[in-house]
Amino acid sequence: MEPPQGGQPPSALPPAGMTPPGRGHSSAMRRRLVKIGGIVLSLVLTLLGLLVVTFVIGRVMPIDPVLKVVGERATQAQYEAAYQALGLDRPLWEQFLRYVGDVLRGDFGRSISTGHPVADDLRRVFPATIELATLGTLIGVCVGVPLGVIAAAKRGSWIDQVARVVALVGYSMPIFWLGLMGLLIFYGILGWVGGPGRQGIIYDGMVPNVTGMILLDSALARDWGAFRDAFSHIILPACLLGYFSLAYISRMTRSFMLEQLSAEYITTARVKGLSETRVIWGHALRNIAVPLITVIALSFGSLLEGSVLTEIIFSWPGIGQYITNAMLAGDMNAVLGGTVLIGACFVGLNLLSDLLYRFLDPRAG
């Protein structure tokens, strides 16, 4: 655990040098509690705001939820009954409270297109997306950070040029197009990777479902054939997402590094006779750790939702495909449930990066 960063409240703007010294243990404790309380409160407010937005979208949508339940040819009486059963005759605020209550109990209603409760559907599809986005981010971080650091340290060298081209192409390429072409080349022509979907037909349902992530599950079951099969299916979409993630991460890393390398403390370190390796990897990289974590968190979040197009191209049964299909079918419960889930993940990631920012960077107070 980091020691508390002085005792300043994070939000107010105290004139420099005027911060009161810590007044003993109990007040430090209390400040910390207040801080944590504030964070919890803001988290709750954010999630509530998220629910307001999904609720409003659900009400504004021109798709009539009653018709979805009773069908096109219902009589007026049937329609009225369903209208009341759905609680649509109540005032809006009451509907909203009821909606929040349902969501808190994990009840997102029943999906019209699959016939299952939305919560069950989400539990089934979400691990697939997490698996894909995590692997993609891992690839992005493991390749992107070193690439960005080296590109900044050796500015203008061939490796800087390579990093630049890699990032530029990654930033300019439509992901669904690259996915289509990748599928055409590596699956259609070369046959190096598994096709669309998560598993080959032979292995479907062969591995006991523990985490919902097939790579982990098959490794836990020590079924290496299934593992290899799942890997051959995930590697192309994961590399695709990883490529886009690394394009972003390497570029931001390089930009942060250049800023640090022109700082005076770097000159000081060099003058002191530290080796270039230590200056770059020990001093400069440490100082960009905090903004870098923010970038990585944001990039993971964007992969989580950016997998929508990828999942459609690769028929990956994740949350992106689930939401898109539901949207096209006018299945609002499923859409809003999925949106709330992804939204909650986003809020969590943002909060995490915010907390890390405060704890790791004393300058941010």
Added chain:
Amino acid sequence: MADRTMTRREWLLSDAPQSRRQARLGAAYQGWRTFRRNKLAMLGLIILVLLVLTAIFAPWISPQNPYAQNLANRLQPPSGANWLGTDALGRDILSRLIWGSRTTLFIVGTVALVAPIIGLFIGTVAGFAGGWVDQVLMRVTDIFLAFPKLILALAFVAALGPGIGNAVLALALTSWPPYARLARAETLTIRRADFIAAARLQGAGRTRLLIGHIWPLCLSSMIVRVALDMAGIILSAAGLGFLGLGAQPPLAEWGAMISDGRNYILDFWWVAAMPGLAIFVVSLAFNLLGDGLRDVLDPKGAKE
């Protein structure tokens, strides 16, 4: 006044500008000289100028009517008559690409103007003011950021009806939060800096500090972000089109054209490949241009 014997170039490059206007124009000229040295950025600029000209003169330069169907001539490979081949309805792909440039430019222009301005304003105000202002603004930002862009766009389009205008609206409304967070992060690290304290001691008010001292320092990272985002906006719009939620047929839109070609990818690759290449080239041009702009506008990065 500057003496008349000076050439215009000397006037612009003068070390001792006589007026504010001369200093500003001189700085702009220096920037242009730096920019011009960057061959790739110039390439990007040229491509974009060509794109704008293409969009303006689309009716005159497109070889065929982009909407004319010719089922006898469908899915033809690139040839002398159809340089980039024909699609599933026998329409000339090149002509459709040319007309599609109008759609693309419209989307990028609108979104890339609106989103960063909203973000910069909200982010710096939040980071600088701190306290409850910061809390409220960042919660609002988080809520918007908490929305998956594509999903919100989907929802919008479903609520308002599919179309290019609604797609633009959805993209603009979902694009500003990253700018706000970035601007706030920058503001947090510099708001305690000595030069801010110095400016405050000189009696500068909050508004002045914000506009005169904080915004210019945020601008560099903003521009990197806009440079990266310009292409991203094209890609998002193309993604919406690919899902069938952007421009509606028969309007030519590059993303929707890829979607059309998806079913024929194995045998008739050019139908999906050509619009994808067009998106790639234009995004690349925006990125190159952005890189060049950054070298000019980011004194911290360009100094070395």
